[in-house]
Amino acid sequence: MKLKKTDYIVILLVGVLLLIVVLPVKEEKKTCSDSQKKAKAKSVSESTYDDEEYEKLLEKKLEGILERMDGVGEVSVMITLSDDGTRIVDKDTKETSESIEKTTVIYDDEDASVPYVTSTDKPTVSGVLVVAQGGGNPQINNDISNAVSALFDVPMHKIKIAKMISREE
Structure with missing residues (x-):
């Protein structure tokens, strides 16, 4: 052929x-x-808050929820954070029979080289202070402590409930 x-x-x-x-x-x-x-990467970096903004956001949300609970009344909340969260960056891994080499994946963003962030963990809540009108009642204190502990995974000894003083004009 x-x-x-x-x-x-x-x-x-x-x-x-x-x-x-x-x-x-x-x-x-x-x-x-x-x-x-x-x-x-931009959406991850833009969606992160600075510590103060994040604390204020959590405080406002917690105040709104606690004020809806029976017997709690007016509430003021202060939250402290133990860290600023973690950002997990993407890494290239090269394995040989003798070693493992990991390098951070970097992309160019307008003026600078930026590591590629695969995920971001929110900051950890380390303590909560709740000042409530109903804070003098042991049952209400227990309900508030349980709610805060469930929401933020904070141990009970890191949650303080206090009775709010009445503001007489």
């Missing part, structure tokens, strides 16, 4: 066509994944 000159031309054209179809697709996938990584 001998190939003619036209058969070689047809095979060559099919090969060139395949190259044209395959090459742009690989480049588009790479571009998409890079842009997706940048978008995800």
Whole structure:
């Protein structure tokens, strides 16, 4: 079976066509994944709060919930954080028979190189002070302590409930 000159031309054209179809697709996938990584990293960094904002947000939410509890009355809350949360960065791992090498994945963001953050953990609540109108009642104190402990996974000895003084005008 001998190939003619036209058969070689047809095979060559099919090969060139395949190259044209395959090459742009690989480049588009790479571009998409890079842009997706940048978008995800930006959304993670933009969604993080600074410590004070996060404390205030938690305090307001807790005040709103506790004031709805029976017998608690007006509430003022103070929350302390033990850390500023953790950011887990993506790492490339290269393993050989002799060693394991890990390098942080970095992308260029306008002016600087930034590590690619895969996830962010919120700061840990270390203590809670609740000043409530109903804070003099042992049953209400117990209910408040249980609610705070359940919401923030704070041990009972790190939660203080106090009775609010009445403001007479």
